[in-house]
Each structure stands twice: as C-alpha cells, then as structure tokens.
Amino acid sequence: MSGAENVGQDGAKARAALALRVREHIIRMATEGGCFIGASLSCADVIVHLYTEVLDIAPDRLDDDSRDYFFLSKGHDVPALYGTLAELGYIDKDRLKNHLSVDDHIYWHPNRKMPAVEFHSGSLGHLLSVSMGVATDIKLRGGNNKVYVMLGDGECNEGSVWEAALVAGAHKLDNLVVVVDRNEFQANIRTEELIPLEPLQNKWQAMGWHTRRCDGHDFAALDQAFTDLPFGEGAPSVVICDTVRGKGLPSIEKRADRWFVNFTADEIAQLLEELHGQAEAQLTSEALHVR
Amino acid sequence: MTQKSYQDTLEALCAEDDRIVVMTAENRAAIRGLPPKLGPRFIDVGICEQTMIGMAAGLSLRGRVPFVHALSVFLTMRAFEFIRTDLGIAGLKALIVGGVPGFLSDGNGPTHQAIEDIALMRGIPGMHVFCPADNEELVQAIPLLTKTDQACYIRYYDGAAPVTHKSPVEVGKAETLTEGDDIAILSVGFLLKETVKAQQVLSDAGHSTRLCNMRFVSPLDAEAVRDAAKTCKLVVCVEDHFKRGGLYSAVIEQLADEGIHGNVRSIALDQKWFTPGRLPQVLDNEGFTGDKLAKRIEALFKETV
Numbered sequence: 233m234s235g236a237e238n239v240g241q242d243g244a245k246a247r248a249a250l251a252l253r254v255r256e257h258i259i260r261m262a263t264e265g266g267c268f269i270g271a272s273l274s275c276a277d278v279i280v281h282l283y284t285e286v287l288d289i290a291p292d293r294l295d296d297d298s299r300d301y302f303f304l305s306k307g308h309d310v311p312a313l314y315g316t317l318a319e320l321g322y323i324d325k326d327r328l329k330n331h332l333s334v335d336d337h338i339y340w341h342p343n344r345k346m347p348a349v350e351f352h353s354g355s356l357g358h359l360l361s362v363s364m365g366v367a368t369d370i371k372l373r374g375g376n377n378k379v380y381v382m383l384g385d386g387e388c389n390e391g392s393v394w395e396a397a398l399v400a401g402a403h404k405l406d407n408l409v410v411v412v413d414r415n416e417f418q419a420n421i422r423t424e425e426l427i428p429l430e431p432l433q434n435k436w437q438a439m440g441w442h443t444r445r446c447d448g449h450d451f452a453a454l455d456q457a458f459t460d461l462p463f464g465e466g467a468p469s470v471v472i473c474d475t476v477r478g479k480g481l482p483s484i485e486k487r488a489d490r491w492f493v494n495f496t497a498d499e500i501a502q503l504l505e506e507l508h509g510q511a512e513a514q515l516t517s518e519a520l521h522v523r
Numbered sequence: 524m525t526q527k528s529y530q531d532t533l534e535a536l537c538a539e540d541d542r543i544v545v546m547t548a549e550n551r552a553a554i555r556g557l558p559p560k561l562g563p564r565f566i567d568v569g570i571c572e573q574t575m576i577g578m579a580a581g582l583s584l585r586g587r588v589p590f591v592h593a594l595s596v597f598l599t600m601r602a603f604e605f606i607r608t609d610l611g612i613a614g615l616k617a618l619i620v621g622g623v624p625g626f627l628s629d630g631n632g633p634t635h636q637a638i639e640d641i642a643l644m645r646g647i648p649g650m651h652v653f654c655p656a657d658n659e660e661l662v663q664a665i666p667l668l669t670k671t672d673q674a675c676y677i678r679y680y681d682g683a684a685p686v687t688h689k690s691p692v693e694v695g696k697a698e699t700l701t702e703g704d705d706i707a708i709l710s711v712g713f714l715l716k717e718t719v720k721a722q723q724v725l726s727d728a729g730h731s732t733r734l735c736n737m738r739f740v741s742p743l744d745a746e747a748v749r750d751a752a753k754t755c756k757l758v759v760c761v762e763d764h765f766k767r768g769g770l771y772s773a774v775i776e777q778l779a780d781e782g783i784h785g786n787v788r789s790i791a792l793d794q795k796w797f798t799p800g801r802l803p804q805v806l807d808n809e810g811f812t813g814d815k816l817a818k819r820i821e822a823l824f825k826e827t828v
C-alpha cells in the first residue's frame with residue numbers, strides 16, 4: 233500500500249493520527265502484566281510509516297511470496313507492531329485485549345502465529361540473519377520484493393548483528409533494508425554510557441552498507457529517508473532512525489527506570505490523557521531499580 | 524560395489540529437487556566440487572555459523588531445504604541458540620551436517636571435540652539425530668532425510684563400510700547385525716568398525732553377543748532398546764560422546780519411561796575430553812579399539828552379571 237496519494241502534509245497528518253492510536257494500544261497493553269513500553273513508543277512512528285508508505289504488503293497478501301517482508305528483530309517492542317496491525321486491519325482490535333492470555337499468542341515477544349508476524353523474536357541478534365535468508369531466496373527466484381528488518385540500538389551490542397552485517401555486505405543483498413530504532417537506550421542504561429555505538433553510520437558503512445539517518449518521529453523526514461531504495465547498487469541499505477524512548481509520554485520519556493512497566497488501571501487512564509496533551513500522569517507504580 | 528560420494532549424492536539430489544540449497548560456514552571438506560555445479564544455490568557465509576543457521580531458517584521459511592555444513596563443534600555449539608530458536612521453535616527444516624564429530628577430530632584437541640553434540644541436538648523438540656556408521660548409510664539416508672518434515676543433525680562420516688549391511692536405513696530404526704542374548708552392544712556412528720571386532724571377540728569367547736548399529740539417537744529405536752534390555756543380561760552403549768546426554772542417556776530414559784529394568788552400562792567419555800592424537804592412537808588410548816572394547820565389556824559382564 234505504498235500510497236503516493238498519502239505523501240505530503242496531509243499524509244503526514246494522517247500517519248501522525250494513526251501513530252497516536254497505535255500509542256493508545258501500546259499504553260493499554262502496559263497493565264495487567266505490563267509490557268516494554270519505552271521501546272514500543274520509540275519505534276511506533278517508524279513502524280506506522282513502514283506499513284503505510286513503504287512496505288508492499290496488505291492484509292490479504294500475507295501468503296503472497298512477492299510481498300515485502302518486515303521482521304521485528306528486537307522483539308520486545310511488539311506492542312507497536314500489534315497496535316499498527318490492529319489499526320490497519322491485519323488483526324482484530326479486540327484481540328489486543330488478549331495480551332498475556334494463554335488462550336492467544338499475544339505476549340511480550342512476537343509469535344509468528346499472529347497474522348503478519350513473519351518470525352518470532354526476542355532473543356536479540358537473530359532476525360538480521362533470518363531476513364538475509366529470505367532476501368537470498370528472493371534473489372535466487374529473481375523476485376523484486378524487499379526485506380526490511382528493525383533492530384534495536386542496544387541489540388547492536390550482539391556480535392551476531394555484525395557478523396550478519398558483514399555477510400550481507402559481502403553477498404551484496406541490495407533487497408535488504410535494516411532500520412535501526414536509535415532510541416539511545418539499552419535495557420536499563422543509555423547506550424553511550426555503557427557500550428557506545430557512535431559513530432553508528434560509519435560502522436555500517438565499514439561493513440559495506442549504504443546508510444541514511446533521520447528523525448524517526450518526523451514523517452516528512454521518514455518520507456525522505458525511505459525513498460529510492462536501495463540507496464545504491466549492489467549493497468544492502470540501513471536507515472538509522474533517531475528516536476526517543478517513551479516518545480509521546482513525557483512522564484516516562486528517556487527514563488531508564490521505565491523500560492518494562494506494569495501500571496495500574498488508574499495510571500493507564502492518566503497516561504492516555506497525557507498522550508493527548510493533558511497533565512503529566514502521577515505514576516506511583518514502582519520503577520525499576522537502575523544502578 | 525562402488526559407492527557414490529556424499530557430494531555426488533547431494534549434487535544429484537539438487538538436480539531433482541530445486542528446494543535444496545547447500546550452505547557452508549567456510550568448511551568445504553565434504554562439498555568442494557559443488558560450487559561450480561550449484562552456482563548461487565551454493566552459499567558460503569564465511570566463518571559465521573550463527574549467520575548461516577539464521578539464513579537457513581529464512582531460506583526454509585521460503586520453502587527451501589538447506590543443507591548446512593561446518594565442523595560439528597562450532598555448528599552445534601557456537602550456533603546452538605540459533606538452531607534451537609530459529610529452526611527449533613519454528614519447526615523449520617534444515618539438514619545440519621557436522622564434520623569431524625567425536626573422535627574424528629583426532630589431533631585437533633578439546634576445542635574441536637564435539638562430544639556433547641548429540642546431547643544438545645536431541646534436546647531440541649522435533650530434531651532428529653542421525654549417526655551414520657559409514658558412507659553407505661550416509662548416502663542412503665540423504666534422500667530420505669530430505670523428504671521428512673523434521674530438521675536433522677547428521678554426525679558426518681563417510682568412511683568405508685565395516686560390514687555388509689542387513690537392512691536399509693530407515694528413520695528411527697536401528698540395524699541388528701548379530702543376534703545374541705548374553706550381551707547387547709548398542710553402537711553409535713563410525714565406532715561400528717570397532718564394535719564389530721569387539722562383538723567377534725566376545726562371541727569367540729563364548730558370549731552370545733548382539734550388535735545393534737543404532738543409526739539414529741533421535742528418534743530412538745525404542746523397540747530395539749526394549750528388546751535388548753529385556754533379553755540380554757548386559758546392554759552396553761558405546762559412543763564417542765560424553766556419558767551424559769548421548770545414547771546412554773537416551774536409552775535409560777526410554778527404559779525408565781517404560782518401567783523396564785535392564786542392566787544397561789556405558790562406555791563413553793565420562794566427564795573428560797579425550798587426549799588428542801591420530802585417530803588409531805586416540806581409539807587405543809581411550810580404550811575404544813575392538814580388542815579394548817571387548818575387554819571392557821567382558822569386565823562389565825563379570826562385574827554385573
């Protein structure tokens with residue numbers, strides 16, 4: 233559904249409205265067991281952008297092997313994906329109420345039994361190589377579809393990411409696009425305080441990738457960044473999206489201690505108001521102990 | 524009878540089944556001739572076992588049947604979590620071909636000794652574990668294993684057959700080479716060439732000795748194990764693997780599950796790596812030559828029967 237008609241200011245507005253509804257879903261999943269809210273909020277705009285403007289995919293084309301593939305490698309941000317899939321008709325919105333029910337497949341990490349979930353993840357550093365297998369097969373069959381895979385920045389600590397990046401460069405997988413959700417945090421600590429990643433673009437370039445970097449919350453910037461893929465001949469592409477962990481909720485934005493949260497019903501109600509520009513929520517649930 | 528090589532078998536199979544792709548983490552020992560034959564269906568990822576397994580999962584997701592090759596120790600251990608998580612959880616099929624398993628790593632030393640590989644692989648739900656005794660079994664099994672739905676770990680060995688086989692390879696079936704009711708030897712993989720000699724020595728010494736070439740540790744041939752335990756006074760599992768987690772474990776789990784009390788013993792590597800050297804000396808030093816196995820089994824018989 234790469235709708236050229238949506239591009240431009242109106243399109244950006246529509247995506248922002250959609251992303252707001254996705255964030256509501258994420259917040260509603262942050263209770264009764266909770267979820268990884270910060271990472272979900274950071275990548276919500278990028279996932280909305282991919283599903284509405286970039287991916288050649290639709291709810292009735294999930295078995296079409298000429299569709300584009302999207303792999304969510306970091307996994308714990310799956311509420312952002314499920315919120316998007318629910319809003320776009322891939323899954324019933326009501327189904328999100330089954331979060332953490334043993335009678336459904338919706339839990340803290342993706343399960344590929346869910347429609348449009350191409351692969352399970354959660355163990356970091358796996359889906360770059362899995363997506364390379366899919367990209368390789370598409371090339372073997374002469375297909376034109378592309379394979380997108382979202383990595384977390386903390387996930388880029390894993391050696392298997394760089395091993396796979398080296399191989400993807402060597403194999404010239406120009407139908408492969410990595411999207412890094414650069415929210416500056418790994419689980420409990422800022423990336424630059426623990427294992428600095430910068431200069432991140434240079435690292436991918438050194439592995440033989442074409443790179444771009446953009447504001448992952450600005451739809452006009454995302455429009456620019458995801459045009460003319462692949463960015464160059466004979467090499468995979470990476471877009472580093474600068475984002476804010478917890479984006480949309482000032483009370484938890486950039487908070488190391490709000491990585492995984494399990495809020496009360498009252499806090500959820502307040503957070504939904506905060507999302508819509510009302511007063512900051514008064515959060516009383518215990519925060520994670522960080523250093 | 525001239526045997527086809529593993530490589531020729533794979534090449535022929537690729538020609539008739541376009542799902543098959545051949546992958547390696549830069550270990551081409553068994554497949555050196557295939558790159559020009561297979562073109563882009565030969566995928567070398569360099570020394571990146573994890574990436575190879577992840578890619579195999581992605582290829583399998585698209586309907587391919589990948590044969591992946593690396594040394595057993597790096598394939599099953601460096602990439603273990605990828606095998607377990609990407610292939611295992613998804614129930615995706617790949618043929619995981621491990622080179623120089625067990626004693627076959629001869630002079631490499633402990634870093635290269637895959638002697639817990641069977642334990643790891645059989646611990647993954649749905650994963651088959653095939654331990655061919657020779658090239659004949661290896662090449663006979665490849666087409667069969669391509670047709671099953673399950674992933675399979677193959678403990679690669681392509682040496683000459685030490686026996687005239689009595690039955691063709693079937694998934695989950697052992698081959699009984701000699702009948703007997705005093706002693707049963709359950710033999711894993713290439714050690715068959717030694718257990719055959721041990722069987723002869725024990726038999727010459729007056730012990731009625733059964734020899735089972737297990738072929739698969741998973742699925743285990745429960746019927747063969749049950750019958751050996753019920754019929755024979757002593758059952759000995761012989762494997763170039765740690766005592767814990769391999770054939771011996773599989774056998775006693777099976778018997779315990781069925782409530783069968785047999786006199787089952789292990790000849791394996793008990794909490795130790797083996798001293799590296801050339802293969803014949805390794806076998807001798809670790810007590811796995813035919814003569815030494817016969818002596819050890821005789822001693823177990825005296826001790827426990």
Ligand SMILES: [Mg+2]
Pocket residue numbers: 271384385386387413414415416417418
């Ligand atoms: Mg992060």
